[in-house]
Amino acid sequence: MIRPGPTLAPLAACAALLVAWEIGARLAGIDGLPPASHALAQIPAILGDPESLLHIGASLRRMVVGFALGVAAAVPIGLTMGRSRHVAAFFNPLLMVIYPVPKAALMPVIMLWLGVGDASKTLVIFLGVTLPVIYHSYQGSRAVEQKMLWSAAAMGMTAPARLVRIVLPAALPEILAGCRVGLVLALITMVTSEMIARQTGLGNILFNSLDMAQYDTVYAMIVIIGALGFVLDAAFEWLRGRLVAWAEPSHPIMVGTT
Amino acid sequence: MRALPAPIAASLIGALPIALIVGLWQAIAMSGIAPPSLLPAPGTVFTRLVQQLGSAAYLDHVATTLIRLFAGFAIAALTGVTLGVAMTGSRWAGAVIAPLVRVLAPVPKIALYPAFILTLGFEDASKIALVVADAVFPILLATSQGTAAVEPKLAWSAQAAGASRLRCLLTIVLPAALPSVLTGCRIALVISCIVVFLAEMITSTDGLGHLLVRAARSFQSVDMFVPLITISLLGLLLNAAFNALRRRLLAGFPEAD
Numbered sequence: 001m002i003r004p005g006p007t008l009a010p011l012a013a014c015a016a017l018l019v020a021w022e023i024g025a026r027l028a029g030i031d032g033l034p035p036a037s038h039a040l041a042q043i044p045a046i047l048g049d050p051e052s053l054l055h056i057g058a059s060l061r062r063m064v065v066g067f068a069l070g071v072a073a074a075v076p077i078g079l080t081m082g083r084s085r086h087v088a089a090f091f092n093p094l095l096m097v098i099y100p101v102p103k104a105a106l107m108p109v110i111m112l113w114l115g116v117g118d119a120s121k122t123l124v125i126f127l128g129v130t131l132p133v134i135y136h137s138y139q140g141s142r143a144v145e146q147k148m149l150w151s152a153a154a155m156g157m158t159a160p161a162r163l164v165r166i167v168l169p170a171a172l173p174e175i176l177a178g179c180r181v182g183l184v185l186a187l188i189t190m191v192t193s194e195m196i197a198r199q200t201g202l203g204n205i206l207f208n209s210l211d212m213a214q215y216d217t218v219y220a221m222i223v224i225i226g227a228l229g230f231v232l233d234a235a236f237e238w239l240r241g242r243l244v245a246w247a248e249p250s251h252p253i254m255v256g257t258t
Numbered sequence: 259m260r261a262l263p264a265p266i267a268a269s270l271i272g273a274l275p276i277a278l279i280v281g282l283w284q285a286i287a288m289s290g291i292a293p294p295s296l297l298p299a300p301g302t303v304f305t306r307l308v309q310q311l312g313s314a315a316y317l318d319h320v321a322t323t324l325i326r327l328f329a330g331f332a333i334a335a336l337t338g339v340t341l342g343v344a345m346t347g348s349r350w351a352g353a354v355i356a357p358l359v360r361v362l363a364p365v366p367k368i369a370l371y372p373a374f375i376l377t378l379g380f381e382d383a384s385k386i387a388l389v390v391a392d393a394v395f396p397i398l399l400a401t402s403q404g405t406a407a408v409e410p411k412l413a414w415s416a417q418a419a420g421a422s423r424l425r426c427l428l429t430i431v432l433p434a435a436l437p438s439v440l441t442g443c444r445i446a447l448v449i450s451c452i453v454v455f456l457a458e459m460i461t462s463t464d465g466l467g468h469l470l471v472r473a474a475r476s477f478q479s480v481d482m483f484v485p486l487i488t489i490s491l492l493g494l495l496l497n498a499a500f501n502a503l504r505r506r507l508l509a510g511f512p513e514a515d
Contacts, residue, residue: 009357032376093272100493102452108474109482112296188366195460210372218372225369233364
């Protein structure tokens with residue numbers, strides 16, 4: 001069932017932003033800020049062009065692969081950290097040191113090592129995704145009721161089985177909250193690293209059109225990337241609602257950056 | 259042998275992975291698998307870092323980056339706290355701001371950078387604008403969540419005692435929400451640090467990010483690592499300094515973690 005409020009309000013917000021942009025651009029009348037209508041008119045041309053579709057598809061594929069690998073690596077680490085003091089003590093200082101490193105800025109260094117292909121781009125996205133997912137899995141795993149684990153142990157369940165059968169489902173809402181942040185970060189890292197590396201992808205189309213002074217295309221790309229962020233986040237929220245309907249609704253997103 | 263006290267044992271375990279990584283780095287660099295032009299030895303990089311931190315030209319770039327960072331962060335903090343309090347204080351403001359935040363928060367702000375360049379120019383203003391765009395949301399969300407969670411009885415008693423709604427928001431609700439607000443600010447500070455560096459990497463003629471790109475263009479791998487380590491250290495330091503400030507400000511708050 002769709003409640004009208006939460007669906008209509010963001011649409012109204014989008015419309016208000018577009019109207020404000022249109023009016024602002026017409027009032028300002030500068031080359032660097034075309035009206036919303038001109039930019040939106042470019043979107044069909046971009047999405048209809050097979051070459052740019054290929055770029056966008058390649059970007060999204062790298063994003064999905066990097067995200068999936070990141071989640072697959074981060075969830076087990078986070079869950080074991082939450083259940084073992086020693087594992088937490090092992091990883092915590094390392095994660096604290098990695099936290100303020102701009103992951104997308106590693107792009108030039110990683111490109112030296114792995115070349116300009118998919119491997120470096122996927123690795124950077126992987127690095128961007130892992131930290132929030134580890135952190136949330138850790139918090140979720142720490143909060144699991146000790147009595148449930150004791151009862152399971154008393155009934156003869158082994159430690160790895162307890163982690164998979166009890167800690168994982170109990171921590172799932174928190175893990176998914178981490179995945180939500182991770183997904184948006186994957187998109188941010190993808191766009192940023194493409195802007196820095198300037199080889200292929202969405203970020204590259206954006207800056208190429210900037211260099212060629214195709215301002216309408218620049219703004220159209222911004223709208224496409226922005227919409228992608230909103231749609232990915234909303235789709236994940238919907239999925240999360242289905243998977244863990246029993247848990248409390250999550251807080252609004254507090255996304256970091258890479 | 260007596261066991262070590264728990265905190266010391268924990269920090270020893272924690273130092274292990276970092277030592278392993280530096281050791282591995284050293285081993286690979288020494289083994290010759292990777293030529294120094296691809297992976298300089300850790301010693302070389304740290305010597306260069308210390309040398310650069312003593313050079314006036316390098317510190318000029320650091321200062322440029324810091325000015326952009328703090329200008330953006332200050333604007334974001336002011337805007338974020340104001341809008342966050344407004345969302346809790348007025349139902350109208352909440353109804354207008356909440357959907358806008360819902361739409362704009364998951365948008366990759368870095369994509370707006372070309373728009374900022376086109377409207378604000380290639381200089382400081384566009385980079386500061388990008389920092390504001392990225393840093394404002396964590397502060398805004400933390401403020402609105404924190405102020406919404408304040409015990410309503412506190413506000414009711416103040417209003418019963420004759421305080422106006424605005425006064426009540428500023429002197430009762432905002433201070434009571436301080437732990438949450440400061441957490442949002444701390445996250446935003448590290449974000450600002452990262453974003454200003456990325457913006458400088460994408461287009462700039464000065465600042466730490468520009469130094470990294472300049473070194474990458476001329477394949478000076480040692481000089482690529484130095485700005486990267488500097489910005490990460492700055493992030494760590496600012497994070498630690500902000501935590502210390504937060505503890506001072508929150509002395510006496512029961513729920514401060």
